[in-house]
Amino acid sequence: QVQLVESGGGLVQAGGSLRLSCAASGRTFSGYVMGWFRQAPGKEREFVAAISWSGSNTYYADSVKGRLTISRDNAKNTVYLQMSSLKPEDTAVYYCAARRVGIATLPGSYEYWGQGTQVTVSS
Numbered sequence: 204q205v206q207l208v209e210s211g212g213g214l215v216q217a218g219g220s221l222r223l224s225c226a227a228s229g230r231t232f233s234g235y236v237m238g239w240f241r242q243a244p245g246k247e248r249e250f251v252a253a254i255s256w257s258g259s260n261t262y263y264a265d266s267v268k269g270r271l272t273i274s275r276d277n278a279k280n281t282v283y284l285q286m287s288s289l290k291p292e293d294t295a296v297y298y299c300a301a302r303r304v305g306i307a308t309l310p311g312s313y314e315y316w317g318q319g320t321q322v323t324v325s326s
Contacts, residue, residue: 205229205315212320223284225299233277241295250308289324
């Protein structure tokens with residue numbers, strides 16, 4: 204089992220920045236691919252970014268490329284999502300997730316999920 208706890212969400216003005224964190228406990232964190240997803244009201248959960256176990260490979264949704272950056276610190280069992288140039292359409296609950304093998308973009312491909320953290324971007 205892997206337990207994931209997100210933090211760092213909040214209210215920010217358009218153009219602003221936030222850094223989300225996801226702390227993991229349980230099984231060896233470094234063995235997992237980590238992903239960030241988001242879900243806006245009335246919409247399906249969508250892929251945002253993912254990072255390989257070593258941190259050497261990352262992948263982003265087109266809508267966030269150049270504005271959001273995923274990173275991880277395996278010594279701290281934590282994955283981050285640095286968010287900049289935020290837009291109102293980035294408003295959503297953000298979730299981190301873990302899976303064992305390979306970067307994936309489908310929510311159903313991930314085994315473990317956090318409870319989510321709300322990000323609200325005002326115009």
